[in-house]
Amino acid sequence: MHVTKIKIKNLYGIKEYESDGGSRELTGENGTGKSSVIDAIKYALTNKSDRKYIVRNGETEGEILIETDTGLRINRKARTNQADYKSVKQNGREVGSPESFLRDIFSPLQLSPVEFLEKTEKEQNAIILDMINYDWDLNTIREWFGELPAWVSYDQNILSVLNDIQSEKGKYFLDRQDINRYIRNKRAFIEDIASTIPAGYQAEKWENEDLGGLYREIERIRKQNEEIEKARRVVEDQDKKVRSFEAEKEIALAALDRELSAERERLVKETERLQAQLKENQQNIAALGEKKASREEVILQKFRADVAGYEAKVEEYRELAGKETEDFSALQEQAAHTEEMKGHLREYRRMVSLQEEVESLKEESEDLTRKIEKARSLPGEILETATIPIKGLTVKDGIPLINGLPVSNLSDGEKLDLCVDVAVQNQTGLQLVLIDGVEKLSSKMRESLYQKCKEKGLQFIATRTTDDDELTVITL
Numbered sequence: 001m002h003v004t005k006i007k008i009k010n011l012y013g014i015k016e017y018e019s020d021g022g023s024r025e026l027t028g029e030n031g032t033g034k035s036s037v038i039d040a041i042k043y044a045l046t047n048k049s050d051r052k053y054i055v056r057n058g059e060t061e062g063e064i065l066i067e068t069d070t071g072l073r074i075n076r077k078a079r080t081n082q083a084d085y086k087s088v089k090q091n092g093r094e095v096g097s098p099e100s101f102l103r104d105i106f107s108p109l110q111l112s113p114v115e116f117l118e119k120t121e122k123e124q125n126a127i128i129l130d131m132i133n134y135d136w137d138l139n140t141i142r143e144w145f146g147e148l149p150a151w152v153s154y155d156q157n158i159l160s161v162l163n164d165i166q167s168e169k170g171k172y173f174l175d176r177q178d179i180n181r182y183i184r185n186k187r188a189f190i191e192d193i194a195s196t197i198p199a200g201y202q203a204e205k206w207e208n209e210d211l212g213g214l215y216r217e218i219e220r221i222r223k224q225n226e227e228i229e230k231a232r233r234v235v236e237d238q239d240k241k242v243r244s245f246e247a248e249k250e251i252a253l254a255a256l257d258r259e260l261s262a263e264r265e266r267l268v269k270e271t272e273r274l275q276a277q278l279k280e281n282q283q284n285i286a287a288l289g290e291k292k293a294s295r296e297e298v299i300l301q302k303f304r305a306d307v308a309g310y311e312a313k314v315e316e317y318r319e320l321a322g323k324e325t326e327d328f329s330a331l332q333e334q335a336a337h338t339e340e341m342k343g344h345l346r347e348y349r350r351m352v353s354l355q356e357e358v359e360s361l362k363e364e365s366e367d368l369t370r371k372i373e374k375a376r377s378l379p380g381e382i383l384e385t386a387t388i389p390i391k392g393l394t395v396k397d398g399i400p401l402i403n404g405l406p407v408s409n410l411s412d413g414e415k416l417d418l419c420v421d422v423a424v425q426n427q428t429g430l431q432l433v434l435i436d437g438v439e440k441l442s443s444k445m446r447e448s449l450y451q452k453c454k455e456k457g458l459q460f461i462a463t464r465t466t467d468d469d470e471l472t473v474i475t476l
Helices: 034-046 098-105 114-116 122-129 137-144 158-166 171-196 202-209 212-236 238-273 275-321 329-343 345-385 412-425 441-457
Strands: 004-011 013-018 024-028 062-068 071-078 085-090 392-395 399-402 432-436 458-466 470-476
Touching: 004 034, 004 137, 013 034, 013 441, 034 062, 034 071, 034 432, 034 458, 085 098, 098 458, 114 432, 122 158, 137 202, 137 238, 137 345, 158 171, 158 345, 171 345, 202 345, 202 392, 212 238, 212 275, 212 329, 238 275, 329 345, 412 432, 412 441, 441 458
Parallel strands: 024 458, 432 458
Antiparallel strands: 004 013, 004 062, 024 470, 062 071, 071 085, 392 399
């Protein structure tokens, strides 16, 4: 597609300009309108302008008309008092989605090849990648990754988007690092806990073990053993107790004898002194025998009762005393072991919980790895089906390579050749290159660029700053 007519009126600094669309070099000093021609054509193709004022000073409307040999007619009017006008027709019929249609017939490199040399490596890479034609939208990203990664800018080409998604600075990568660190930390905790728990630890068994029942059985046996020991002491002490009771009896009788002997002595003396009371005293003396017998009986009864009571107690304990005491040391060991095992339950549960967390984190990490690997593998899949307007273009780690070399490794001449190659790749596109500021190139490079455009069948419009005070149009 070649331009057959360009007509500009009252745009930027141009009062009127018309061309049949052949290749031209516009020369003159600054302010003569060279760049205005370039900017007007860019405005017609993109509906964008870097200039604040588009309509020529003093006018209310500016217009540009471009026609091609394929029947395409582009007409734009910028207005100061009403809405701008645009018309894109193909063979006399309005084109649907005109802005999208225009974007498809040229590449950004065609509009500013010299500016391309001055851009940063990142900007140059973005321009190259933007030219890869692959149909995608935000739903495409959601289908690939199940979500729309929030840290990525979606106003860039799909390969840059995928590169940002898999980048080591991206959230997937950083989240995976954090998760893997959490996994390592939790595994260390698990190892620490495991080192305190006996090998083959059966948590369910010790969870259900009745430690209280063990201690109750131990207490029952302990009390029974105490009763047996008490019974044995009672039986063994029978003779001692009887002797004790016998001694109490003898002591009581002896005391009684002493008491009554003293009483007798006193009464005899009193009888001698009180002869008058002899009769009475004799009666008292006679009564002493009965008194002694009565009190002796009381003492004997107490003795018999004490002996009988203790013998009954001995009989009560005799059967128990014959039993053997029961060894509960094994139960005590079992109880101590059970208590120790139950003491591990809390840490065991914590370890199990950590293991479950690790498994969950591993799944998250693996999912992030899948997404990262997906973002890394997709460029290769995209390049297999995408329309690539540049011969020898490949992409590695989000970086475009021309015949295996990054764009930054190309010389200025090779970069300009690249711009020309891009223009001719789209055979049905607009075969036009706009070259603003060729004075920045060496004469040899400029002539080489012009020659290559001619050899490729491209039209071009170039501007070159000179000392001439008027715009000069040179047909090439």
